[in-house]
Amino acid sequence: MAKLRPLGDNVIVKPLNAEKTTASGIVLPDTVSKEKPMRGKIIAIGEGKEDKTLNAKIGDTVIFTQYAPTEVKIEGEEFFILGFDSVLAVEE
Amino acid sequence: MAKLRPLGDNVIVKPLNAEKTTASGIVLPDTVSKEKPMRGKIIAIGEGKEDKTLNAKIGDTVIFTQYAPTEVKIEGEEFFILGFDSVLAVEE
Amino acid sequence: MAKLRPLGDNVIVKPLNAEKTTASGIVLPDTVSKEKPMRGKIIAIGEGKEDKTLNAKIGDTVIFTQYAPTEVKIEGEEFFILGFDSVLAVEE
Amino acid sequence: MAKLRPLGDNVIVKPLNAEKTTASGIVLPDTVSKEKPMRGKIIAIGEGKEDKTLNAKIGDTVIFTQYAPTEVKIEGEEFFILGFDSVLAVEE
Amino acid sequence: MAKLRPLGDNVIVKPLNAEKTTASGIVLPDTVSKEKPMRGKIIAIGEGKEDKTLNAKIGDTVIFTQYAPTEVKIEGEEFFILGFDSVLAVEE
Amino acid sequence: MAKLRPLGDNVIVKPLNAEKTTASGIVLPDTVSKEKPMRGKIIAIGEGKEDKTLNAKIGDTVIFTQYAPTEVKIEGEEFFILGFDSVLAVEE
Amino acid sequence: MAKLRPLGDNVIVKPLNAEKTTASGIVLPDTVSKEKPMRGKIIAIGEGKEDKTLNAKIGDTVIFTQYAPTEVKIEGEEFFILGFDSVLAVEE
Numbered sequence: 318m319a320k321l322r323p324l325g326d327n328v329i330v331k332p333l334n335a336e337k338t339t340a341s342g343i344v345l346p347d348t349v350s351k352e353k354p355m356r357g358k359i360i361a362i363g364e365g366k367e368d369k370t371l372n373a374k375i376g377d378t379v380i381f382t383q384y385a386p387t388e389v390k391i392e393g394e395e396f397f398i399l400g401f402d403s404v405l406a407v408e409e
Numbered sequence: 410m411a412k413l414r415p416l417g418d419n420v421i422v423k424p425l426n427a428e429k430t431t432a433s434g435i436v437l438p439d440t441v442s443k444e445k446p447m448r449g450k451i452i453a454i455g456e457g458k459e460d461k462t463l464n465a466k467i468g469d470t471v472i473f474t475q476y477a478p479t480e481v482k483i484e485g486e487e488f489f490i491l492g493f494d495s496v497l498a499v500e501e
Numbered sequence: 502m503a504k505l506r507p508l509g510d511n512v513i514v515k516p517l518n519a520e521k522t523t524a525s526g527i528v529l530p531d532t533v534s535k536e537k538p539m540r541g542k543i544i545a546i547g548e549g550k551e552d553k554t555l556n557a558k559i560g561d562t563v564i565f566t567q568y569a570p571t572e573v574k575i576e577g578e579e580f581f582i583l584g585f586d587s588v589l590a591v592e593e
Numbered sequence: 594m595a596k597l598r599p600l601g602d603n604v605i606v607k608p609l610n611a612e613k614t615t616a617s618g619i620v621l622p623d624t625v626s627k628e629k630p631m632r633g634k635i636i637a638i639g640e641g642k643e644d645k646t647l648n649a650k651i652g653d654t655v656i657f658t659q660y661a662p663t664e665v666k667i668e669g670e671e672f673f674i675l676g677f678d679s680v681l682a683v684e685e
Numbered sequence: 686m687a688k689l690r691p692l693g694d695n696v697i698v699k700p701l702n703a704e705k706t707t708a709s710g711i712v713l714p715d716t717v718s719k720e721k722p723m724r725g726k727i728i729a730i731g732e733g734k735e736d737k738t739l740n741a742k743i744g745d746t747v748i749f750t751q752y753a754p755t756e757v758k759i760e761g762e763e764f765f766i767l768g769f770d771s772v773l774a775v776e777e
Numbered sequence: 778m779a780k781l782r783p784l785g786d787n788v789i790v791k792p793l794n795a796e797k798t799t800a801s802g803i804v805l806p807d808t809v810s811k812e813k814p815m816r817g818k819i820i821a822i823g824e825g826k827e828d829k830t831l832n833a834k835i836g837d838t839v840i841f842t843q844y845a846p847t848e849v850k851i852e853g854e855e856f857f858i859l860g861f862d863s864v865l866a867v868e869e
Numbered sequence: 870m871a872k873l874r875p876l877g878d879n880v881i882v883k884p885l886n887a888e889k890t891t892a893s894g895i896v897l898p899d900t901v902s903k904e905k906p907m908r909g910k911i912i913a914i915g916e917g918k919e920d921k922t923l924n925a926k927i928g929d930t931v932i933f934t935q936y937a938p939t940e941v942k943i944e945g946e947e948f949f950i951l952g953f954d955s956v957l958a959v960e961e
Contacts, residue, residue, distance in 0.1 A: 321711070321748065321774045324740050329774065343413070344482035354479050354490070367736050368459050372416050380413065380490065382479055387722050387750055387773060390712035398722070398748065398773045405479060405490045406413045406421065435505070436574035446571050446582070460551050464508050472505065472582065474571055497571060497582045498505045498513065527597070528666035538663050538674070552643050556600050564597065564674065566663055589663060589674045590597045590605065619781070620850035630847050630858070644827050648784050656781065656858065658847055681847060681858045682781045682789065689895070689932065689958045692924050697958065735920050755906045755934055755957060758896035766906070766932065766957045803873070804942035814939050814950070828919050832876050840873065840950065842939055865939060865950045866873045866881065 321389065323363040326401040328371060330357030330379065331394065343408060345380070354382050354405070360396060371401045378408040413481065415455040418493040420463060422449030422471065423486065435500060437472070446474050446497070449489060463493045470500040505573065507547040510585040512555060514541030514563065515578065527592060529564070538566045538589070541581060555585045562592040597665065599639040602677040604647060606633030606655065607670065619684060621656070630658050630681070636672060647677045654684040689757065691731040694769040696739060698725030698747065699762065711776060713748070722750050722773070728764060739769045746776040781849065783823040786861040788831060790817030790839065791854065803868060805840070814842050814865070817857060831861045838868040873941065875915040878953040880923060882909030882931065883946065895960060897932070906934050906957070912948060923953045930960040 323329050333356045345354045359377045373379060381404045386397040415421050425448045437446045451469045465471060473496045478489040507513050517540045529538045543561045557563060565588045570581040599605050609632045621630045635653045649655060657680045662673040691697050701724045713722045727745045741747060749772045754765040783789050793816045805814045819837045833839060841864045846857040875881050885908045897906045911929045925931060933956045938949040 320777045322777050323774045324747075324772055325770070327773050342484040346480055346482055346487075354481060364740055366738075370458075372456055379416075380479075380481060387748075388714055389722060389748060389774075390714055392710040395714075402417075404416055405419050406415045406481075409412045409414050434576040438572055438574055438579075446573060462550075464548055471508075472571075472573060494509075496508055497511050498507045498573075501504045501506050526668040530664055530666055530671075538665060554642075556640055563600075564663075564665060586601070588600055589603050590599045590665075593596045593598050618852040622848055622850055622855075630849060646826075648824055655784075656847075656849060678785075680784055681787050682783045682849075685780045685782050688961045690961050691958045692931075692956055693954075695957050732924055734922075755932075756898055757906060757932060757958075758898055760894040763898075802944040806940055806942055806947075814941060830918075832916055839876075840939075840941060862877075864876055865879050866875045866941075869872045869874050 321361065321391065321396070321398075323361050323398060325363050325366040326369040326371075327363045328399050328401060328404060329360040329362075330381065330397050330399060330404075331360055332357045332397060333378065343380075354380050355386075356380055356408075357397060363401075365401070369401050371404060373404065373407050379404050380406045380408070413453065413483065413488070413490075415453050415490060417455050417458040418461040418463075419455045420491050420493060420496060421452040421454075422473065422489050422491060422496075423452055424449045424489060425470065435472075446472050447478075448472055448500075452488060455493075457493070461493050463496060465496065465499050471496050472498045472500070505545065505575065505580070505582075507545050507582060509547050509550040510553040510555075511547045512583050512585060512588060513544040513546075514565065514581050514583060514588075515544055516541045516581060517562065527564075538564050539570075540564055540592075544580060547585075549585070553585050555588060557588065557591050563588050564590045564592070597637065597667065597672070597674075599637050599674060601639050601642040602645040602647075603639045604675050604677060604680060605636040606657065606673050606675060606680075607636055608633045608673060609654065619656075630656050631662075632656055632684075633673060639677075641677070645677050647680060649680065649683050655680050656682045656684070689729065689759065689764070689766075691729050691766060693731050693734040694737040694739075695731045696767050696769060696772060697728040697730075698749065698765050698767060698772075699728055700725045700765060701746065711748075722748050723754075724748055724776075725765060731769075733769070737769050739772060741772065741775050747772050748774045748776070781821065781851065781856070781858075783821050783858060785823050785826040786829040786831075787823045788859050788861060788864060789820040789822075790841065790857050790859060790864075791820055792817045792857060793838065803840075814840050815846075816840055816868075820856060823861075825861070829861050831864060833864065833867050839864050840866045840868070873913065873943065873948070873950075875913050875950060877915050877918040878921040878923075879915045880951050880953060880956060881912040881914075882933065882949050882951060882956075883912055884909045884949060885930065895932075906932050907938075908932055908960075909949060915953075917953070921953050923956060925956065925959050931956050932958045932960070 383403045389396050475495045481488050567587045573580050635651050659679045665672050751771045757764050843863045849856050935955045941948050
């Protein structure tokens with residue numbers, strides 16, 4: 318499979334679907350906000366930059382918000398490339 | 410119960426309802442401002458970042474303002490994910 | 502009485518009424534500016550943050566400006582939560 | 594007389610009237626700019642903050658610009674509270 | 686062939702065509718976002734500046750976004766000049 | 778003659794007239810830009826601030842741009858007060 | 870000939886005409902972007918400021934972009950005064 322290595326303070330996440338939401342007991346309600354929270358699984362983490370680090374690891378399920386995430390498709394699967402600052406919390 | 414760990418300078422608060430407001434003697438009046446103050450209980454605190462720290466602890470009742478807080482629901486309960494800067498004061 | 506502890510570079514002031522204005526000889530005229538100056542008494546001062554300090558103490562009467570101050574009511578009394586930068590001068 | 598102590602990088606000036614302008618030989622012409630220059634006498638200088646200092650002293654006549662200066666009246670006299678950056682030059 | 690040396694935190698990329706997209710298994714879908722991701726091959730990398738570095742090398746195929754990339758044509762071929770921050774990930 | 782001492786990173790210049798332009802062989806053409814370049818002679822230089830210095834001296838003829846320069850008149854002569862960053866080049 | 874010495878992070882370039890473009894094999898296509906790239910020859914380089922340097926030398930042909938470059942005419946020839954950041958690449 319083609320692989321993407323994120324640069325700097327970018328992270329690649331696979332967005333998770335609605336069924337997963339039910340399983341974990343965590344629901345991301347629709348809001349009037351333009352930046353609706355989304356859930357995803359971390360696929361790869363950039364090397365960071367300046368004082369930016371991400372306190373999470375590959376495989377973590379995270380909550381992130383981003384108005385217009387950068388989308389890429391690898392062999393038919395959709396991924397998002399996000400900045401570290403867009404990732405708000407880790408499900409544990 | 411599913412658990413959320415906030416990252417960086419994010420904090421998770423459980424918004425408190427109107428009855429709690431009366432009990433403490435503190436009322437958050439409606440204002441014309443877009444950023445109406447709200448009350449909540451701190452559930453979890455991120456590890457901080459750069460020079461940002463939050464001088465409060467889990468369980469504290471805090472006053473915060475945020476135009477469009479990021480909402481998540483865990484097993485039917487509503488929580489907000491906020492930046493440290495949105496938390497203004499602690500009720501003691 | 503319920504007590505509020507301000508965080509970071511926030512300060513809590515009790516806005517002073519018009520009669521107090523006359524007593525001190527200091528008047529805050531109406532202006533066309535959106536940020537009309539107001540007078541208040543400092544009730545509590547946050548621990549500061551980064552390089553921000555407030556060269557005033559609890560009990561000082563201060564002049565501040567803020568377009569939309571964050572209002573809270575404690576047992577019927579109105580208070581404002583303001584950033585240090587909104588406090589311009591101390592009456593002595 | 595009630596006294597005001599400016600905080601941080603704020604300075605208090607007494608705006609000078611048109612006759613003074615003629616006496617010094619310095620005139621501040623009307624301009625189309627929103628930030629018309631004004632003349633004033635320094636009454637008090639804040640303690641400064643971070644790397645900000647004001648290379649002037651109490652009693653100096655200064656030229657300043659500010660779109661909407663914060664006005665206060667002390668015993669019928671009008672004063673302005675300005676940031677250090679609004680003060681451009683000293684008349685000598 | 687005329688050669689371009691990028692300065693500071695600029696990088697020169699040759700945009701790759703649609704067929705290449707299919708070969709690698711990575712597809713960049715059309716989005717409603719103004720900053721649609723694009724794929725390109727790095728031709729030259731500036732010396733960096735301040736704390737900015739690019740963790741990629743000449744010949745790497747990268748994903749970048751830029752609303753209005755600076756275009757140059759060298760002997761009929763189209764190239765883009767981009768800032769390091771516009772380059773999000775490397776295909777490996 | 779009344780004298781003005783500029784503060785911080787401000788400089789005082791006497792704008793030069795159109796005839797001077799011809800003598801030096803340097804012409805500042807009308808442009809569609811809001812920030813048309815102007816020529817002036819440096820009268821006084823502020824003490825600088827933080828990392829800001831001006832690599833020019835009193836008497837130098839300089840090219841500067843400023844959308845709305847602060848104008849003052851001293852004994853009938855017009856002067857501009859400008860920030861160091863508005864001064865682009867020195868005629869030699 | 871009148872000479873201009875650029876200050877700080879400014880550089881003076883002589884814009885090159887369309888024929889030169891053909892000779893080098895490098896073409897700057899018309900774009901919908903407001904900041905169309907242009908080609909020019911470096912005439913003089915400011916002393917730099919803070920952490921800003923320009924990794925090019927007098928006589929280099931450079932690609933730059935600037936929405937509204939500052940134009941001056943010296944003895945009938947047109948020159949631009951640009952910030953270092955506007956210069957993207959050097960032709961070699």
